Amino acid sequence: MPAYEAAIFDLDGTLLNTLQDLADSTNYALSLHGLPRRTLEEVRCFVGNGVAQLISRAVPEDTPPELEARCLADFRAHYLLNMENKTAPYPGVLALLDALEAHGIRRAVVSNKFDSAVKGLCQTYFADRIPVAIGESQGVARKPAPDTVFRALEELGVPGGRAVYIGDSDVDIATAQNAGVPCISVSWGFRSRAFLLEHGASAIAATPEELFTLLTGET
Numbered sequence: 001m002p003a004y005e006a007a008i009f010d011l012d013g014t015l016l017n018t019l020q021d022l023a024d025s026t027n028y029a030l031s032l033h034g035l036p037r038r039t040l041e042e043v044r045c046f047v048g049n050g051v052a053q054l055i056s057r058a059v060p061e062d063t064p065p066e067l068e069a070r071c072l073a074d075f076r077a078h079y080l081l082n083m084e085n086k087t088a089p090y091p092g093v094l095a096l097l098d099a100l101e102a103h104g105i106r107r108a109v110v111s112n113k114f115d116s117a118v119k120g121l122c123q124t125y126f127a128d129r130i131p132v133a134i135g136e137s138q139g140v141a142r143k144p145a146p147d148t149v150f151r152a153l154e155e156l157g158v159p160g161g162r163a164v165y166i167g168d169s170d171v172d173i174a175t176a177q178n179a180g181v182p183c184i185s186v187s188w189g190f191r192s193r194a195f196l197l198e199h200g201a202s203a204i205a206a207t208p209e210e211l212f213t214l215l216t217g218e219t
Contacts, residue, residue: 032071050114
């Protein structure tokens with residue numbers, strides 16, 4: 001019997017490589033308002049806390065709040081139309097999800113990306129492989145608050161003591177801790193192995209195959 005009944009995944013940097021599309025929409029919004037563009041590596045460091053924080057970090061420090069709000073609105077509109085241009089699952093992810101299903105492990109996604117984008121991306125790239133997908137929405141605290149993890153557990157019908165959270169960032173480590181579930185970090189995403197260790201990672205998978213072993217005890 002697998003060690004866990006449910007695997008709850010982060011999305012960006014864990015299941016999907018969304019970085020280039022996020023950077024393109026960020027720079028579209030910045031350029032639209034005459035603000036300096038950001039490099040791919042800068043955007044990599046900005047993601048993880050939701051798109052409002054992404055844009056807040058991307059605009060210059062002295063940007064007026066009303067201009068930042070317009071940039072955020074333009075980012076959202078552009079991203080919804082362009083979020084599948086260059087995004088793709090990381091190699092081995094689809095096979096991992098299929099193997100977890102075969103082992104009876106339920107799957108969900110919990111992300112700080114806005115809810116319509118989370119649901120749209122999961123439907124496009126995973127369909128029935130991810131039956132529960134939850135993103136940022138009004139009135140629900142985003143990660144590292146545990147609220148969205150609790151909602152996913154409720155929808156999956158699995159108690160917290162039988163679930164694990166999987167992500168690529170310090171936010172994900174904190175989210176799992178706040179939800180009272182174990183965390184497995186992945187080092188193929190937006191943060192390095194060294195960064196994850198510095199921020200308290202206790203288990204790190206370098207590949208989806210290693211993650212499968214950590215989840216099931218099998219190779």
